[in-house]
Amino acid sequence: VATMVVGPLVKIVMEKVSNYLLDQYKVMKGMEEQHEILKRKLPAILDIITDAEQAATHREGVAAWLEAIKKVAYQASEVFDEFKYEALRRQAKKKGHYKELGFHVVKLFPTHNRFIFRKRMGKKLHKIVHTIKVLVTEMNAFGFKYQQQPPVSSQLRRKGPANTDPKEIMEIIRKSRANDKSAIVSRLVGQAKNADLTVVPIVGMGGLGKTTLAQLVYKESIIQEHFGLLIWVCASECYDVDSLAKRIVEAAPEKKDGATKAVFEKEKDGRKTSAFKNKDDGTEATAMSRKTLLDNLQNVVSGQKYLLVLDDVWERQVHIWHELKAFLQHGERGSVILTTTRDNEVAKKMGRNVEAYNLASLEEKFIKEIIETRAFSYLHEEEKRPEKLLNMVDEIAKRCVGSPLAATTLGSILRTKTSEEEWKAISSRSSICIEETGILPILKLSYNDLPTRMKQCFAFCAIFPKDYEIDMNKLIQLWIAHGFIQEKQAHLETIGRRIFDELASRSFFQDVEQVQATSSQDSELCYSKTTCKIHDLMHDVALSVMKNECALATEEPDKIESVVTTEEPSQSEWLPNTARHLFLSCKDPGKKLNISLESSFPAIQTLLCDSSMSSSLQHLSKYSSLQALQLCSARRTFLLKPKYLHHLRYLDLSRSRFIKALPEDISILYNLQTLNLSGCTSLCELPRQMKYMTALRHLYTHGCPELKSMPRDLRKLTSLQTLTCFVAGSDPNCSNVGELGNLNLGGQLELRNLANVTEVDARAANLVNKELRRLTLTWTFRWNYFGDQNCWRDDKEDARVLQNLKPHDGLHAILINSYGATTFPTWMAMLQNIVQIHLFSCRKLVWLFSGECDTSFAFPNLKELMLKDLVCLKRWWEIDNDGMQGAALMFPLLEKLHISNCVKLKALPGHLTFPKLQNVCIQRCPKL
Structure with a gap:
């Protein structure tokens, strides 16, 4: 049984009860006695809550008591949220918020009358205190014992980080399922001349690795070459024909004629989600009739030899199958549907023309290997695995009944244990998996740990x-x-x-x-x-x-x-x-x-x-x-x-x-x-x-x-640590980028409309001390009436602004758009940790990096470089030295190089071999 979690909720309430704002703004005036009672009783409950949670798994009375504690804790949490909000309201009023909101402000605060607030909250608090007193009396009768709980920060990684790469476990599974993979691949490819739509079910209990096996088959090169269309859909959350048809159409790649999914919008980030899709806009399916959905499904498979994987099919989806099958039969000869399911009956109903593939348990030697790999992942390579603990793996492996998920989970538990006694305790507590329960007892044991x-x-x-x-x-x-x-x-x-x-x-x-x-x-x-x-x-x-x-x-x-x-x-x-x-x-x-x-x-x-x-x-x-x-x-x-x-x-x-x-x-x-x-x-x-x-x-x-702009006094949001886009406005009543100076920002930041930023504001922004990982800098691109590029704006001001926007050395990606100066500042060549550089529409830029090419500034981590619409760009360095000794050391990790519409660029950096380059695209660059 998975233990109830009540202790953290009581801890949350205790923190709220002790909030300093309650006393500072006297929101509990007249309720001081009940407040003090709670300050005494809640720690007493918290002292024994761990023992109570453990006892609740086998004592019904304790379980009922915990439910009552949880109920009153939720009530107390809500009440003290109200007290805290009242304190925050009084604080904001003191700072002038009421005055700035105007005369309608009274309507926004139902509790603005202090007498009414005190009376209403007093009743709520009295009821909660009475309930807790009764529960504490019952608590004393149970005779719970005190158990010390260390703070969460000390419970994390007490033995150091795990050194196991998920790929290691995957490699063990790939090795152990090689025969299963070959057998299924043969079945799929063997249907090449079959005119009927074939369904091949993989059947096995949960946690046996059906989905992993299907993924191995799906990625096999023979399968990729044999089938012209491959689609993966998780079917577990599809309850009707419409939803499953929509999933299949969305997961299918675009046909060359672009007609396959005309009714569907492409994902904004270009990724294809093949499982439960996080919706960006739920209106597509609403506006689409069932006929349109099914017609599109038919269009997806029509004329294609396809492999459709329906992962995790349940009994409730079987009734969908017969209606859907008619539209899936329009593929080419040899098309196959591969399903995974725990239910033999589902396999029989869907795969009538082919025998289901019953996935066997993993061999015990592989289960042992998974457990050992996970359990000893905290050891360094040179450290020897303890012999006494290794001798116990055999017995523990038997409890997994061939389930890689159970083995991985048990190994993860054992990773946090170092003594023989702790391993014995886990071994004795882990029930042997049986058909009725599957591996749930082991997973619940992992949760309880x-x-x-x-x-x-x-x-x-x-x-x-x-x-x-x-x-x-x-x-x-x-x-x-x-x-x-x-x-x-x-x-x-x-x-x-x-x-x-x-x-x-x-x-x-x-x-x-x-x-x-x-x-x-x-x-x-x-x-x-x-x-x-x-x-x-x-x-x-x-x-x-x-x-x-x-x-x-x-x-x-x-x-x-x-x-x-x-x-x-x-x-x-x-x-x-x-x-x-x-x-x-x-x-x-x-x-x-x-x-x-x-x-x-x-x-x-x-x-x-x-x-x-x-x-x-x-x-x-x-x-x-x-x-x-x-x-x-x-x-x-x-x-x-x-x-x-x-x-x-x-x-x-x-x-x-x-x-x-x-x-x-x-x-x-x-x-x-x-x-x-x-x-x-x-x-x-x-x-x-x-x-x-x-x-x-x-x-x-x-x-x-x-x-168009950011509200004024943004600097007062001193807790702010993520601001993904700052728009520099021209209005005097908005914030300028200088207000970012004392904010501890990290992650991603885009600065937009930099034409409205001065050199002074740029320096005050203090980007060099912000641990940003991705920085986007965008100026407003303006043509004058005659298209004369020399009249856009003061390019020297752009240069001074960019010079003062020097980022932190840990920056991983920089994007610069519509910058108006002819050169970049010297710090651009000194971004040693940069992974991505994207430059767009910097139409006056003559060279990329100021100074001489120097091997110490070789962009050792750069993987992606994109240059677009740099129409005046002639060379890479201010002092062109293509034959410079050591130049081949530049861009040693570059994988992706895209150059577009750089009409004056004459050459790539001289003598470069780009040893890691995988993706090159050069367009509209006549001199390259």
Whole structure:
């Protein structure tokens, strides 16, 4: 049984009860006695909570007591959020926010009357204190024991980082499944003359490696050459013909005639997502009739010998199959569908003309190799593996019944143990996997072995659908928004990243990938990110912990499904009053919410809408407990009222393409930590009073081409560490780049409209001391009436501005657009850690790098160089010395070289061999 996670919630409440603002602004005046009682009782509960959580797995009375503790802890958390907000309101009023908002300000704060606030909150607090007193009395009767819990920062990587590369485990699996791969490849290729559509099912229990095997087959060179079209789709979250047909069409590559997917927009970052797709705009499928969908599906496969992989098919998808099959039969002779499933009945119904491939358990020698590779990954190569521990691997391997996921998970647990006694304890606690339970007992054992705070962080991931591609930074920001990370002696995002890495090293996250930003200067969503997924069995573990606290509205047209049930509930049942975290991926989520909230009263803390919302929201007061909100609006106005969102810490409005401005009163969201406005292509301005949103840590404004300036006094947002785009305005009432000087920014930054920036402001921006990884610098390109390039603007001013925008030495990527001077500053040649250089429309630039070519400035890490529309560019260096000794050392790692419309460029740097070059594109360069 996966243990309940209540301790971190009590810890969060204790932190809120002790907040210094409560005393500073006297928001608990008249309630001091109840306040002091809570300060005494909560630590007492926290002292024994670990023992209670462990006892709850086998004592029903303790489990019921913990549920009661959790319920009152949630109530107390909400009450003290109100106390904190009242303190923040009084603080902002003292600083002048009321005066700047105007006479309507009273309407924004229902609690502005202190007497009414004290009376209302006193009643709530009295009820909570009474409940906790009763629960403490019961606690004493149980006789729990005190267990010390170290802070989360000391629980991370106590034995040093794991040295295991995921590729090592993959190589073991590839070696162990070589015969299985060959057998399936032969079956697929052997259907070449078969006129009927063939279905080849791979059958096996969860965690056996069916998907991994299918991936090995899919990537095999014989398969890539044999089939003209290869498509991979995860079928587990498709509930009807429409959704599965849409997935297949979206996952298919574009036909040469471009006609295949005319109705679908291409992904903005150029990536193809073959599993559960994170929707950018949910309107495509709504506007498309079933006939259009199925016609497009038929068009995708028509005339093609194709391989379609349907991964993770369940019984509920079988009824879809018969209708879909008629449209898939239009491929060429020899087309095959490869499916993976746990269910033999599914295999029989779908693959009637071919015998299913029953995947056998992995040989024990490979299971042992996986366990040892993971368990001893903390050792350096020269260190010897302890003999006593090695002797115990045989017994542990038997408990995995041939499951590579079970072996990887157990090995990850053992990596954190060093003594023989600890290994024996794990061996005795790990049940042998049986057909009824599969490997879930081992996965739950791995979960129970996590430090308490990490349990809470992983359990929260139950909010996401299975096979969902999770953005790591977004996940960490959600953890922080909910108070899961509260270390006072460390940077919260750093702790969050360490928790993420630890969970990934223990196999709770998989398919961790770094997605690079797109290289197009016109891209509206140019941003790098790290993504991951969760194995569906690990997802089941998270669901078993969260129980009825998560609810999911799927994309199925007529039904909404609770994530914790196996049967389809009615419209009113999917959203129980216990639900706190909601994920909606259905057509018109606003309509679903409006209907459901008529009869439900959940205290919603998280609302993530993954599809576009066209309906206006009702029951606005029922969103007052929200701490995290993701909303893609298809309307021109903000769908919620800030006066009901006082406790909001995370707000994602990205891709809300019609919003022109946010309401000015959004500045009363004093708790807000993350504001994502990326891709709001109509957004013209930000709220003028943003300077009062002092909790703001992350502000995403890239992909907002209509944004003309930044609000004044941005320097007052001293917690800000991410600002993806700063637009320099010409209005005296907006911020200039100099206001960035004292902000501790990192990650990505774009500075736009640099024609409005002076040399003084550029120097004050202090970029050299900001640990940026990606920097984009854009001037406004202007032709004069006669097209005379000498009259654009003062090129010397551009040069002085760029000279003073020298970045940190750790910069990885720089993009410069429409720069007006003839040369670059000397620091451009000294970017030793730079990986990408993209230069666009610098139409006066004569050479790239000032000074002589010097092997000490050889760009040792540069992998990608793109030059476009540099119409005056003649040479690479100010002092051209093609025959210079050692020049061949330049660009030793360069992999991608694109040069376009550089009409005066006569040559590449002399005598270069480009040993790593893989991709070269030279266009409209007549002298090259």
